[in-house]
Amino acid sequence: MLQHAHAILGISPAMVALRGYLPKIARSLATVLITGETGTGKERVAQAVHDLGPRAHGPFIALNCAALPEGLIESELFGHARGAFTGAHVAVRGHMAQADGGTLFLDEIGEMRPQAQAKLLRAIETREIRPVGGQRGVAVDIRVVAATNQSLEGMVAHGLFRADLYYRLNVARLDLPPLRDRPEDVGVLLSAAIGELNRRDDADVGRPDPELEHCLAAHDWPGNVREVRNLAEALFIDPPRGTIHFADLPPAFARLFAPYRIAVSDERARLVAALTATHWNKAQAAKAMNWSRMTLYRKLAQYHVEHSIEV
Template sequence: MDILGSIKGESQSTSGLRDFLPKVAQSTAPVLITGETGTGKERVAEAVHVLSRRKDEPFVSVNCAALPEGLIETELFGHERGAFTGAVARYDGRAAQADGGTLYLDEIGEMSFYGQAKLLRFLENGRIDRIGCDDNVTVDTRVVAATNQDLEALISKRQFRPDLYYRLNVARIEIEPLRNRLDDIPTLVNSFIDEFNRRDGRDVGPPDGSLHELLEDYDWPGNVRELRNMVEAVFIDPPDGRISVADLPPAFRRLIAGHRTTTMNERDRLLAALNRTKWNKAEAARLLNISRMSVYRKIAKYRIAQSPLIPR
């Protein structure tokens, strides 16, 4: 499998990501992957592993959000037989299972303070203390962590340890949301159509022009995962030829229609404020009760061009 080829898209952001990943992979430093839900953080983590010298060793994934505080230590670092009630056999733990390879910690922002302290100690010395064992074991495990949360904000709220953040935030990979890389949508949609055609033995064609325009008007809060789900839903009752707007699931058509109404209202309000203030961005921001940077972002988002009759 061409792991870099599986990261689809023609946008500058995605092309830069594909260029950067081999460099990160050859490092031994911890990796922190940030991005909204559905942007493909685990795929990127797998790419770091496959492109590294550890590719023939285990890739072990842990969902930190699903780990109760009482089980974090034993799940990550293991226990000896009889260490506690129910410990009927020795368990090595995920960090040891990934020895020589990669330990992927998904949703690291959900880990408790207790678990963060244990993880920090492991990152600093590579040693594992199994519960009930007097001797520790040293392993060669690379940690790749991912989160959809703002860890800096969690630090300011005292919900995430700054020392762990600094230890993880060495090789940083930030994945842009799909709404910021709309150039990726045609490639992604076509790749999903090819995937489901092969899976289901169909011959569904690419989207027509009106559907492409509609897809690029939507904000995709669920990112690539939402886009994939939408294409898969079309294959429940697929068209004979190209996919049109009418072939989308009714719920999704309503979602996009509602988004378009909201978008037009927001665009109209922004344009009215800009015209009223003669395109003074700071004054328009005050009128709209948003930041000046938000005004710039929305101008770019809605592709609003300033009239040549209005002074800059």
């Protein structure tokens, strides 16, 4: 797994705003709900909330609620006493106790069973847990950060998620946009991943050429940030030296991007045509090309397109 010291990367307005808001949320100690599609980096943002706050020196404990067997949810959350059930040969501290003095990150909170939701709510409100089979409660000092790729509001409306727990979690809200809504961030993310892998492997992989840049911008990245990292890792199986060309792509990515291939001259011609049709209104031209404004300006520089150009 690539690591960027939990940096929140991106030049899109959404990511710039997120980076500005994160330190304020981190300092507040409010319960945080992070929403976003799979692969948008919710755990990384949760870690950043922890790292930027006063609990940074405490533990950061992550629990994937979707991976919890129904019969073990309480034990995983609250721990259990010795002899609490068959096979409980020793007492075990649960995730909430392990997070004491730090942050408990509950990933995929929407997958938690209703019975466990009720007990989690009580533990959050009382700051006290009772291990399974235990005789007394144990005080815990934790900050809760939860994440989901589902609409909790819709789940509440359909009775699938407790409204009281939703309102307890939804204090500070961070919504992570999918990568298809911020295509200008693809190059930043790929460049960061390649830079780290170059340092790791002492390699010299460069930037994508214009044709490949077009493919990256045209793809909708359903796997989001994780898919960009996968591309970087795949490139380093047989790393090219210098500029990355379409021919350097591993077969799976070559097949994926093949529909987006066009000659660079064709894209430049389309760009000039869009600018001409909109009387050089860059906002309208960007919309016509299905680009962000940032992508449009990058393409203008890349193709040396100026207002004085003759069509």
